[in-house]
Amino acid sequence: MDEPHVPLSGILQQRLDPLTGQSEWVVVASEEGTEDGGLGASGVYSEALTYTTYLDMLNDTARNRAYNLAIQKAVKGAHHVLDIGAGTGLLSMMAWRAICDHPKTMDAEGESSNPVQITCSNSSVGTIITACESYLPMVRLAHKLLQANKVGSGVRLIHKRSDEMEVGTDMPCRADLLISEILDSQLLGEGLIPTLRHAHEHLLTQDVRSVPAKATIYAQIVECNYLSRCYDSTGVEEQLADELSIRSYSLSHAAGSAHAMHVDPLTSQMELLSAPFKVFTFDFSKMPDEQGQSVHFIEIVQDGQAHGIVSWWVLQLDEEGSIFYSTAPTWIKTAQMSPRWCEHWRQFVFTLPGNGIQVSAGETVRVTSIHDAISVHYMVVGNAHIDEEAATSSMKSASSPPMYDRVGALGDQSWHSIIRAAVDKALLGRVAPLCLVLDDSLLMTMASASANSAAHVVAMTPGLSINCQSFEHGTKAKSGTIRVLKKKPALLVLKDLEGRKVDVLMAEPYYAACVGMLPWRLLRFWLRFWVSRYERTQLTPLLADNFTIIPFQGRLCGVAVFMPDLWHSRCCLGSVEGFDHSLVNRTLGACGLLPPSLEGPLLPYAVWQCGQYKELTDAFTLMTFSFLNPIEAVEGSTQAPVLRGGVCHGVVVWIDWVFDPLGDIVLSTRPAGANLPSYVKQGVKLLSYPVNVEAAPTQDKIEQKKDDMVATTRVPNCVEVSSSFDSATGEISVDTSFGFLES
Structure with a gap:
């Protein structure tokens, strides 16, 4: 999109509307004369650059x-x-x-x-x-x-x-x-x-x-069930037991899908079915073709199910061919690779439609690669005599890639089961309840109609193009009625609900517009931001006296972590190849090596994609939000004993969504662990300087130290974390310090 002309007295900044999911331009005042000319002085503008990979x-x-x-x-x-x-x-x-x-x-x-x-x-x-x-x-x-x-x-x-x-x-x-x-x-x-x-x-x-002189794209055929689940909803739907269909939402793509991601964490779940092969080479000193196609006959090296292709590129920066840079995964051992994990360039995975194709060792498959002006697509077939025109036509028909984490969550049995259990419990004993579903929650809409044949379900899906007919095949034959309302929740009046008040207010919590945002922003009807109006509070006049809400609570949880790769990538800049870049640190949201007077931002990351990762404490709870009540400020703090000694680079925080008043049904967005994929992002608060910590002493060790009169070391063994939620801005702050547990 072209950047509009703006006067020098202000900056037009593109941002995502949290209600509609659409991009919009807002004017952000420029504060000339400040350290960075106003860049970073405003919360919206600072956040926009902070979330980039500059x-x-x-x-x-x-x-x-x-x-x-x-x-x-x-x-x-x-x-x-x-x-x-x-x-x-x-x-x-x-x-x-x-x-x-x-x-x-x-x-x-x-x-x-x-x-x-x-x-x-x-x-x-x-x-x-x-x-x-x-x-x-x-x-x-x-x-x-x-x-x-x-x-x-x-x-x-x-x-x-x-x-x-x-x-x-x-x-x-x-x-x-x-x-x-x-x-x-x-x-x-x-x-x-x-x-x-x-x-x-x-x-x-x-x-x-x-400079660069050339770039070559490489590819490799792989088997990986995780990639298949994340991209193809129809491939996993048959395995689900609740009869809620998601294939009607066009979240899977017949011609395959593509996504940038770090594939190294998937190494243990991935089988390499072919050797790497060259796809395209681009010479920057010559005018490139707007479109191109190549056909390769690739030998399969072991039996398996070809779920997709992992792709990367190698830059040749000089004409002589002595200076290179590569984005290859770590299993490709070359001297051209970056020695450090980085976020700005990752590998690219292209998943094959459906569940891929079955291949055998020694078999030759045909890989057709085609590029247009901005993308590359692949087709892999086991029969080398496939019709050329049909293959090319299928590849060109590929639509925009789906959100891999959204498709993965919709096809996850555990996610389905939690949503279904919460809805069943909320509707139990209610006669013809009116359910208002916010925040693009597809599963809750279908689960509500399926759980109670007398239910009246009003769905509001501002981030998706959904209508009533889209739900026809998503639920059981005997189900409640579903009505899609094209109106902002904050503007609802009793007439929109046919004079009835809402018995159950619900959200999943996950919606299409917030894929890259901090986890507490996934439930915008309470934790709304950028505007001072909060949907839950404004909907109060439309709620029945005995209404219930899903989720019932949100718990902000955290864990102290070792994350050296991410910390180094977010360090303050000093000299970059001999040029002073210290002026950009505040603007770009630097965290590591910050001066004591400054504080780094909370950043959204899928931590399983962030390189080395180790949890140093047990998970702890910082704050609890009660969604049954209108918006309110919340504070919390805790002390977490260190369980595993090492270097602490910060704290990872997430939301545990509690779906019922008794706290029996919980959907956690906690990291699954090192190299274990998940479908959601967490918040990361990195320290200005890493802190060495040691495991807190057990009671036996405390008594032994008392008996032996051995002086305790002064390495911290406790992480102290405090947090607060500002109800006026919707922002959460997290502060970390370190202490000692000796008794």
């Missing part, structure tokens, strides 16, 4: 080093450098320094004292580095960093997309060196192909060189 990318030392080495080589003989997607301006600064060092000197202000003279558009001008960046917050950050690093006028930064730039207006001549980093985990998703096509046609010379 910080993680800048902490990727292998990436930064590879680019720096390649740029140092490439600038020799270059006249005009174009940096597309400049971000903080790091690559442009690398090019500027390399030009200044070869073979010129710099004056006291950091300006080149002997600029190279080149011929550009028949006129003699100084060395040119043009950088373009479309995202206004990053443009402002880059300007500050260019000034802080005394680059001066060495880099000309343009606030435009590259396809909006024109030679003669934005740049004096075509560039003969392209530097860029417009790559996502699939390689093409950030618009690499259309960007390169426009640049080669309008902005670059015919003999242009590029």
Whole structure:
């Protein structure tokens, strides 16, 4: 989407509407004169950049080093450098320094004292580095960093997309060196192909060189039941025992689905059915084809069920082929791999439709790969004589990929059982109850109608395109009535409910619009944010005297953790390849190595995807929210003895959703453990500095120390955590300290 023009007195920030699930633009005031020009000063704006992977990318030392080495080589003989997607301006600064060092000197202000003279558009001008960046917050950050690093006028930064730039207006001549980093985990998703096509046609010379020089996509056929369950609802539905159908919601895709994820945690659940093979190679110095197709005949190395393809890419950054960077999984042993876990680039998994295909060792399967301007799709067939046109047509018909965690949860028997048990208990003994279902809760809608044939169910699904007919095949033949109401819950009046008051108010809690958000925001009808209106509170006049609510309570729980990979990726930036980046730490939500006066944010992560992970304490409860009551402030604190000594990097928090008043039915969003997949995200509060902790003493050890008069060590053995919920903003804060348990 194009970024709208905005006045310099404010910033238009794209955000997700928590009610509708749709993107919207809001004006965020710019506070000129502050440390970061207002970036990060506002809660909405700060959060928008905090949740990005900019910080993680800048902490990727292998990436930064590879680019720096390649740029140092490439600038020799270059006249005009174009940096597309400049971000903080790091690559442009690398090019500027390399030009200044070869073979010129710099004056006291950091300006080149002997600029190279080149011929550009028949006129003699100084060395040119043009950088373009479309995202206004990053443009402002880059300007500050260019000034802080005394680059001066060495880099000309343009606030435009590259396809909006024109030679003669934005740049004096075509560039003969392209530097860029417009790559996502699939390689093409950030618009690499259309960007390169426009640049080669309008902005670059015919003999242009590029950093990176080339990129090659690799793939490997795998068996993995988890991937199949997460993408294909029809494949798991037959295994469910409650007769609630989810296949009518178009959450599974006949042509296959794709998702970026770290596959290393799935190694123990995955079988490699083929050797890796090359799929496509893109030469950045040439105009790429808008579409392409390749066919490979791949030998299967062991019997199995081919559920999907794991894909990754390798960058060749220099023309000679001596500098590489790879996003391959760890089972691919190469010297090109990053030595550290990183979040900004992951592998890409493409699941085959249905339950995949059965394959045998020694069999040759045909893999057809096709790319368009922004994506790659695969088809794997065991019969090599499949009709070419049919295969290509099927792949092109692939629709947008589903949310893998949502499909996985809908197809999970435990999730189904908990939802069904909660609804059955809430409706027990009620005659023709009116059930109001909020927050895109598909299972609760179907379970309510199925549990009570006299029930009147009103479903509100603001994040999904659902109508009454969508539920026809989702429940038993004898079920209550379902009515889908296209109205905001906060605007409901008694007339909308045909004059009846609500007997059961419920939400799952999980809705389509909040896939990437903190766990307590998954139940927006009580823990609503961004606006001061709370649906549960506003619905009070519409609730019957003896109404009940599902969930009944929410418990904020936590555990102290060892998470070195995530902590390092969220550390404050200092020098990045010799360039000071400390100005961006507050804006990008740095956590590690923060000054004592600052506090890092709570971040949403699926912790099983975050590298090394170990829990150091038992789970503890911090706060309890009573959804039966209108919104209210809540506080809580606890002391958690350390069970396993080690290094504590922070606290992981989640919500346990209590579905009934007695607390017998609970749906927990707790991490399943190291390398154990789950369908939900948790909140992570990282420490400014890791803390060494030791296991708290047992009573026997305490008595032994008393008898032996041995002085206790001063390594903390207790984690002290406090939290608070601000009912005015919907925000939760978590503070961590350390103490000692000696008796």
